[in-house]
Amino acid sequence: MSQRPTLPNGLVAIVKRDCATCLMVTPVLARIAAEVGLTVYTQDDPTFPVDPAAIHDADLSVSWHHEIETVPTLIRVIDGQEVDRTVGWSRAAWQALTGIDDLGSDLSVMRPGCGSLSVDPNLEDELRARFSGSVLRARRVEIADAEDEIEALFNRGWTDGLPVVPPTEARVLRMLAGTNRAPSDIVAIVPPDLIEVTVEKVAINAVMAGCLPEYFPWVLAALEAACTNEFNIHGVLATTMPVGPVVICNGPGTRDIGMNSGMNVLGQGNRANLTIGRALQLVIRNVGGGRPGEVDRATHGNPGKLSFCFAEDELGSPWSSLAAARGIADGADAVTVFAGEGPRCVVDQLARDPDSLANTFASCLRTLHNPKLVLAFDAVIIIGPEHARVFSDAGWDRERVLQEIHSRLQISGTDLARGAHGIAEGIPGHLEHLTLPKFRPDGLLLVHAGGGAGMFSVIIGGWANGEVGSQPVTHAVRY
Amino acid sequence: MSAVLLDPTNERRVAEITRLTRPASLAGLTIGLLDISKARGDVFLNRLETRLVAIGAEVKRFRKPTFTKPAPVDLRHEIASQCHVVIEALAD
Numbered sequence: 001m002s003q004r005p006t007l008p009n010g011l012v013a014i015v016k017r018d019c020a021t022c023l024m025v026t027p028v029l030a031r032i033a034a035e036v037g038l039t040v041y042t043q044d045d046p047t048f049p050v051d052p053a054a055i056h057d058a059d060l061s062v063s064w065h066h067e068i069e070t071v072p073t074l075i076r077v078i079d080g081q082e083v084d085r086t087v088g089w090s091r092a093a094w095q096a097l098t099g100i101d102d103l104g105s106d107l108s109v110m111r112p113g114c115g116s117l118s119v120d121p122n123l124e125d126e127l128r129a130r131f132s133g134s135v136l137r138a139r140r141v142e143i144a145d146a147e148d149e150i151e152a153l154f155n156r157g158w159t160d161g162l163p164v165v166p167p168t169e170a171r172v173l174r175m176l177a178g179t180n181r182a183p184s185d186i187v188a189i190v191p192p193d194l195i196e197v198t199v200e201k202v203a204i205n206a207v208m209a210g211c212l213p214e215y216f217p218w219v220l221a222a223l224e225a226a227c228t229n230e231f232n233i234h235g236v237l238a239t240t241m242p243v244g245p246v247v248i249c250n251g252p253g254t255r256d257i258g259m260n261s262g263m264n265v266l267g268q269g270n271r272a273n274l275t276i277g278r279a280l281q282l283v284i285r286n287v288g289g290g291r292p293g294e295v296d297r298a299t300h301g302n303p304g305k306l307s308f309c310f311a312e313d314e315l316g317s318p319w320s321s322l323a324a325a326r327g328i329a330d331g332a333d334a335v336t337v338f339a340g341e342g343p344r345c346v347v348d349q350l351a352r353d354p355d356s357l358a359n360t361f362a363s364c365l366r367t368l369h370n371p372k373l374v375l376a377f378d379a380v381i382i383i384g385p386e387h388a389r390v391f392s393d394a395g396w397d398r399e400r401v402l403q404e405i406h407s408r409l410q411i412s413g414t415d416l417a418r419g420a421h422g423i424a425e426g427i428p429g430h431l432e433h434l435t436l437p438k439f440r441p442d443g444l445l446l447v448h449a450g451g452g453a454g455m456f457s458v459i460i461g462g463w464a465n466g467e468v469g470s471q472p473v474t475h476a477v478r479y
Numbered sequence: 480m481s482a483v484l485l486d487p488t489n490e491r492r493v494a495e496i497t498r499l500t501r502p503a504s505l506a507g508l509t510i511g512l513l514d515i516s517k518a519r520g521d522v523f524l525n526r527l528e529t530r531l532v533a534i535g536a537e538v539k540r541f542r543k544p545t546f547t548k549p550a551p552v553d554l555r556h557e558i559a560s561q562c563h564v565v566i567e568a569l570a571d
Contacts, residue, residue, distance in 0.1 A: 136485060138485040138486050138487075138490070139485070139486040139490050140483050140484070140485065140486070141483070141484045141485070141486050142481055142482070142483050142484075143481055143482040143483070143484060144481055145481050149482055149484070152484075153484075158487050158488070166482060166484050167484050167485045167487060168482065168483065168484060168485070169483065169485065172485055190489075191549075192549075193489060193491065195489040195491065197489075201487065201489075204485045204486075204487045205487050208487060229548075232547055232548055234547075234548060234549060235545075235547030235548055238547070239547070282487070286487040286488045286489075287487070287488065287489045288489075289489065289491075464547060467544075467545065468516070468544075468545040468546075468547060469545070469547050470547070
């Protein structure tokens with residue numbers, strides 16, 4: 001942080017010529033200066049006002065450090081400390097602050113001020129970098145004039161295969177404004193290299209991913225959740241299976257930041273959905289050191305490993321949310337990370353009764369990864385609104401839907417045994433006398449999302465579950 | 480003006496450690512066999528153990544709790560302090 005300039009004792013005004021209210025109070029400034037003394041800082045024209053002559057806040061250092069948002073601002077300073085301020089023109093407030101009873105009696109009672117140059121959207125990022133840049137600890141990388149910034153980032157191996165936004169100081173500082181956490185705070189220990197990652201490093205990668213600052217708390221929460229022992233991002237990264245972290249967002253904050261939970265929910269076109277998931281993966285890559293072909297040994301991978309993040313449609317849902325089902329209080333924002341493959345569609349356009357639709361879900365889920373493998377993998381069901389309506393019209397709640405699907409997925413061991421149905425894969429022969437469930441009791445996660453038209457749902461298959469693999473993890477978003 | 484960007488990586492400086500020289504013979508050495516808990520890794524390691532014992536090596540067996548996570552630090556320390564050589568069965 002650069003040095004905060006000390007204001008002189010007495011009264012201090014901050015003005016600019018390009019402000020009608022500042023022009024209006026010019027005689028008032030002259031009177032205050034004559035009667036009780038006044039120091040004036042001017043933001044734009046050093047010759048304004050004429051009386052008293054102003055100090056030019058040319059680099060806006062005074063305005064920035066003293067958090068001037070409106071001009072004129074009138075401040076009283078005692079022993080170098082601000083004790084009072086008023087913004088814009090308010091006759092009563094100026095009279096009280098100066099002690100001059102009839103000050104500005106010929107002016108209107110009040111007039112709003114204008115925006116300070118120090119909060120001008122076109123200048124603010126540069127000023128933040130100029131005055132706060134030293135809070136950033138990351139190594140500076142100078143890109144030569146002749147070098148293309150985008151290509152330079154590719155050449156250093158810092159991208160996921162798509163161009164990234166160059167992480168300048170100004171952009172990173174703006175990203176950090178999205179959280180109340182200090183840049184030096186440790187967010188998580190990131191596998192595979194087990195690196196303590198700071199808020200600042202996450203912000204750099206969030207900039208590169210294309211996030212807006214208001215997305216940043218979601219990136220931090222997703223990263224915290226992914227870097228738990230339960231979620232085991234190391235294994236999710238290293239596995240030969242085609243899985244990556246799927247980030248499911250819940251809470252009113254998803255709507256505040258404009259996430260998509262409706263039409264094309266898993267597709268292209270929504271900045272928040274795409275960049276939050278991407279930022280998480282860039283942190284794993286750049287900070288954790290998890291790169292394809294190195295620790296990432298995926299046989300095929302899937303396109304969702306670039307980013308796989310979406311919000312639940314809570315307002316349109318007939319049921320409680322996934323986050324609520326996982327212990328998050330109503331109205332709180334949360335992320336759930338799930339080690340998942342790409343989405344597959346469940347089509348049932350004829351279902352009008354819930355039993356028929358439950359049969360469809362069970363039949364589709366039965367084939368997950370292999371029809372003869374059971375208990376080893378979880379799955380997310382993203383139920384489309386038109387399918388959810390079939391269940392809710394029949395009075396089925398979330399628990400009933402899951403229970404009905406589970407009850408249809410109790411499979412005879414003779415159908416699962418190795419060699420049965422001409423398929424070598426399966427359970428060991430000594431278990432064939434058992435009836436086994438396809439999924440463990442909490443192995444299905446139900447989420448309501450998608451467009452209003454289409455009797456479709458989506459299944460996201462999981463990876464090795466439980467203690468040996470990955471557990472879904474839900475974390476509250478902290479601001 | 481040239482652009483100044485912030486390094487998105489962990490900025491870690493990798494320490495280089497020189498490998499121990501390979502022993503001329505495994506006879507008389509203590510050899511750790513690490514099973515990572517993947518299916519049929521034990522079949523491979525059982526066979527190795529038979530062969531190693533036959534040439535006069537002492538064999539100690541170790542097992543990771545799960546193949547999906549790195550070996551716990553205590554297990555790594557145990558192997559390092561008890562064995563001259565380690566062989567890891569990696570996959571199925």
